[in-house]
Amino acid sequence: MSEETDRALVDRAATGDREAFATLIERHYELIYRVGARVLGNDEAAADLAQDVCIGLAARLPSYRGESRFATWLYRVVVNAARDRLRRDGAQRRNEAAFAEVDAMTRAEQAAIDAEALWLRQMLGGLADDLRTTVVLVLQEGLRHAEAAEVLGISESTVSWRMHEARKRLRALAADEDVEP
Amino acid sequence: MSDELERLEAALRANPPQPLPEARERATAAALTAFDEQRQGIGDRQRQTGRVALIATSWLRRFAMWLSRPYPALAGLAALLIVAAIVSHQTFVVRDPLAPPPPASPGPAVEVETASVEAPPEPLVVASEEAMIEKALRERAARSLSADAPLEVAAVEHAEVVAEAVPLAASAPPEAGDVPSLGYRDQGRDRFTPFDPNPVKVAAEEPVSTFSIDVDTASYAFMRASLNRGVLPQPDAVRVEELINYFPYDYAPPESRARPFAVHVALMPTPWNDATSLMHIGIKGYTLAPAARPPANLVFLVDTSGSMDAPDKLPLLINSLRLLLDTLAPEDTVAIVAYAGTAGTVLEPTPVAEQGAIAAALETLRAGGSTAGAEGVRQAYLLAERQFVEDGVNRVILATDGDFNVGITDPDELEGYIARKRASGVFLSVLGFGMGNYNDALMQRLAQNGNGNASYIDTLSEARKVLVEEATSTLFPIAKDVKIQVEFNPALVSEYRLIGYETRMLAREDFRNDKVDAGEIGAGHAVTALYEITPVGSGAERIAPLRYGEEEAVSGDGRADEFATVAIRYKLPDAETSTEFARHVTEADSVARAARASEEARFAAAVAAFGQLLRGGRYTEDYSYDDVITAAQAARGEDPFGYRAEFLSLVRLAKSAAALEPLRQ
Numbered sequence: 144m145s146e147e148t149d150r151a152l153v154d155r156a157a158t159g160d161r162e163a164f165a166t167l168i169e170r171h172y173e174l175i176y177r178v179g180a181r182v183l184g185n186d187e188a189a190a191d192l193a194q195d196v197c198i199g200l201a202a203r204l205p206s207y208r209g210e211s212r213f214a215t216w217l218y219r220v221v222v223n224a225a226r227d228r229l230r231r232d233g234a235q236r237r238n239e240a241a242f243a244e245v246d247a248m249t250r251a252e253q254a255a256i257d258a259e260a261l262w263l264r265q266m267l268g269g270l271a272d273d274l275r276t277t278v279v280l281v282l283q284e285g286l287r288h289a290e291a292a293e294v295l296g297i298s299e300s301t302v303s304w305r306m307h308e309a310r311k312r313l314r315a316l317a318a319d320e321d322v323e324p
Numbered sequence: 325m326s327d328e329l330e331r332l333e334a335a336l337r338a339n340p341p342q343p344l345p346e347a348r349e350r351a352t353a354a355a356l357t358a359f360d361e362q363r364q365g366i367g368d369r370q371r372q373t374g375r376v377a378l379i380a381t382s383w384l385r386r387f388a389m390w391l392s393r394p395y396p397a398l399a400g401l402a403a404l405l406i407v408a409a410i411v412s413h414q415t416f417v418v419r420d421p422l423a424p425p426p427p428a429s430p431g432p433a434v435e436v437e438t439a440s441v442e443a444p445p446e447p448l449v450v451a452s453e454e455a456m457i458e459k460a461l462r463e464r465a466a467r468s469l470s471a472d473a474p475l476e477v478a479a480v481e482h483a484e485v486v487a488e489a490v491p492l493a494a495s496a497p498p499e500a501g502d503v504p505s506l507g508y509r510d511q512g513r514d515r516f517t518p519f520d521p522n523p524v525k526v527a528a529e530e531p532v533s534t535f536s537i538d539v540d541t542a543s544y545a546f547m548r549a550s551l552n553r554g555v556l557p558q559p560d561a562v563r564v565e566e567l568i569n570y571f572p573y574d575y576a577p578p579e580s581r582a583r584p585f586a587v588h589v590a591l592m593p594t595p596w597n598d599a600t601s602l603m604h605i606g607i608k609g610y611t612l613a614p615a616a617r618p619p620a621n622l623v624f625l626v627d628t629s630g631s632m633d634a635p636d637k638l639p640l641l642i643n644s645l646r647l648l649l650d651t652l653a654p655e656d657t658v659a660i661v662a663y664a665g666t667a668g669t670v671l672e673p674t675p676v677a678e679q680g681a682i683a684a685a686l687e688t689l690r691a692g693g694s695t696a697g698a699e700g701v702r703q704a705y706l707l708a709e710r711q712f713v714e715d716g717v718n719r720v721i722l723a724t725d726g727d728f729n730v731g732i733t734d735p736d737e738l739e740g741y742i743a744r745k746r747a748s749g750v751f752l753s754v755l756g757f758g759m760g761n762y763n764d765a766l767m768q769r770l771a772q773n774g775n776g777n778a779s780y781i782d783t784l785s786e787a788r789k790v791l792v793e794e795a796t797s798t799l800f801p802i803a804k805d806v807k808i809q810v811e812f813n814p815a816l817v818s819e820y821r822l823i824g825y826e827t828r829m830l831a832r833e834d835f836r837n838d839k840v841d842a843g844e845i846g847a848g849h850a851v852t853a854l855y856e857i858t859p860v861g862s863g864a865e866r867i868a869p870l871r872y873g874e875e876e877a878v879s880g881d882g883r884a885d886e887f888a889t890v891a892i893r894y895k896l897p898d899a900e901t902s903t904e905f906a907r908h909v910t911e912a913d914s915v916a917r918a919a920r921a922s923e924e925a926r927f928a929a930a931v932a933a934f935g936q937l938l939r940g941g942r943y944t945e946d947y948s949y950d951d952v953i954t955a956a957q958a959a960r961g962e963d964p965f966g967y968r969a970e971f972l973s974l975v976r977l978a979k980s981a982a983a984l985e986p987l988r989q
Binding site for chain 1: 327329340341359
């Protein structure tokens with residue numbers, strides 16, 4: 144591969160190489176945003192989260208010691224930051240749930256065009272935070288269960304169990320949906 | 325029916341969320357700034373000393389306050405040694421809140437990070453740098469990601485030293501613990517509009533000086549918060565007129581309500597320059613008896629974005645608003661709009677009598693998300709207009725750190741919106757919170773354009789001052805678009821200089837132009853302005869006379885004894901046209917010795933000197949902080965709320981902060 148590895152970039156950034164750091168951010172910003180957007184379910188919050196994570200990376204980078212893939216490490220940072228935010232915003236989000244609904248209605252037209260996106264929103268919204276995070280890592284990001292386990296700091300069997308739970312929950316949601324098409 | 329997970333997987337992958345390019349750029353820029361800051365911290369020895377001084381001084385402050393108030397410099401020195409000694413013998417184990425909680429299976433290696441510092445006893449400060457910097461940076465990064473998971477710092481060696489020292493520092497209440505807590509702070513991202521001090525003008529060339537009054541006090545509180553951390557405020561954060569106007573002055577109120585305020589003018593020797601005089605202009609609005617207060621319709625617009633999640637922001641804000649409720653009449657109405665990623669009405673207009681409902685609504689405010697400030701502003705004005713009280717006070721109270729980052733982020737656009745809304749009769753007050761990321765520039769512009777005032781709330785006692793003790797003047801305007809125009813008589817005055825008001829200057833022709841917006845005066849408000857004037861023949865002129873200029877032709881037709889004429893123009897709160905009146909300043913207004921001037925004028929002069937010193941002291945000759953202390957001490961007066969006493973301790977803090985300043989270079 145002609146592209147420099149993440150590992151090498153981290154090493155260079157650790158010695159104060161600004162360009163290496165910029166390259167890392169450039170390369171991974173989308174991953175950070177993408178995961179945050181799905182887990183938080185809100186584009187603005189995701190942009191905010193991604194910015195916080197990027198700022199935090201400046202100080203945190205030295206703690207990456209190359210014992211796992213850089214992406215795995217980064218997933219962990221993002222997932223933890225997202226989890227903190229969800230916890231912190233718990234009450235706030237309940238307040239905002241009402242707005243989200245109004246929001247969804249005003250976008251009804253767009254939603255009709257993209258029924259699949261609406262469905263996805265509903266499904267993700269119907270999953271508990273833990274399940275949703277796991278689903279995003281495994282299905283969207285394509286992590287193996289073992290890798291997802293490492294990111295989440297849980298055992299591999301817990302990941303498998305969560306995926307199973309998610310399937311059950313989705314089936315239940317789908318059933319609800321079928322009642323009123 | 326296909327498997328749900330497969331369908332979900334397909335949907336997840338079909339349309340990956342796309343970040344907006346602006347958001348991406350912003351994040352990249354912010355990350356690089358953080359990276360640069362950190363690199364400076366690690367890379368450069370000199371810089372390190374600076375950062376340490378910064379961190380150390382905030383600790384030092386608390387020790388100094390605790391150890392002994394009368395001798396802060398001495399106590400500070402002792403505290404510095406203690407801090408350095410503690411840190412140099414420490415090994416910190418920092419539990420990183422970003423890492424997952426302790427897992428059942430063996431965890432990843434990044435979970436626990438250890439920074440050990442084995443330091444020789446000398447030199448103390450240098451030896452402790454690495455640990456402190458690393459800890460500070462780590463804390464900062466960690467806090468920015470995870471505000472509710474505080475770092476757990478455990479000292480594994482000499483634990484008893486820390487166990488003793490930390491509570492000592494934490495429980496060092498200078499004055500009932502009212503110094504903002506030493507928590508996480510963004511540093512160096514406070515935004516102020518830069519400006520130069522008003523220059524010296526030659527009276528013969530430019531005899532007229534015009535400005536808008538300024539009743540904001542934000543600059544004073546910001547300066548105090550900064551000094552309480554042991555750091556001199558940045559010069560552009562110091563607006564001298566706001567420092568002067570922070571204090572209540574006991575000027576005589578107007579004799580009748582026919583004219584909403586009284587004007588007092590006095591001439592006294594300048595404290596920092598024997599050859600010049602100070603012209604002191606004091607304006608006092610009439611006071612409203614509580615029964616005579618008009619009904620109020622207030623809309624609190626509360627910023628609940630993620631950046632407000634700090635002890636000196638949202639929690640302080642909520643407590644401040646509770647204080648305000650107590651000052652309102654039961655039939656006044658209050659509404660609350662919160663804005664973060666989305667803006668929403670938390671409380672519909674509710675009579676103050678329903679305390680329970682309002683308190684419950686305040687309880688629900690939580691910080692999180694980005695800041696759609698503009699949308700919130702729109703909703704708040706909408707509510708205020710819906711509930712509009714004729715003959716009453718209709719006011720939006722915006723409480724924020726000013727970090728608007730979603731929606732309209734262009735200050736011009738927002739400012740334009742607020743300026744248009746001004747015509748609807750809704751006034752705006754801005755309460756600023758937090759330090760490190762405070763957007764003073766925007767706050768000022770919004771308040772100035774929204775017929776309002778801006779205050780900076782750093783402590784609960786400041787909230788009490790603004791919202792309880794000065795509630796009537798903060799909330800109930802008695803005159804708006806108040807402008808002052810001073811014309812100097814070149815026969816007696818050769819040069820003059822307005823102290824402060826740099827951001828409030830108006831063109832000469834704007835004085836009589838009623839379309840030009842200016843400041844408001846609230847009930848009972850006192851506003852002070854000071855000119856330093858150089859009398860003709862004093863020899864203290866700063867500008868050399870022109871070689872080819874003519875001797876100024878001065879008319880001596882019976883006005884020869886007038887130094888100047890002070891003209892004031894204002895509108896009543898609901899009026900569209902202005903009223904104007906003038907007062908001539910003569911020898912009769914002059915006192916020969918400073919000691920004969922009123923206490924109020926002398927105190928204002930001391931504050932003016934202090935503000936100018938903080939800005940670099942271009943015109944204050946060799947006047948020192950000690951001189952400010954002596955002068956202010958002698959003019960303390962009754963000082964029922966202790967504001968002037970606090971001022972004295974701030975001057976002392978500035979003195980020690982200035983002494984530490986070379987360390988930070």
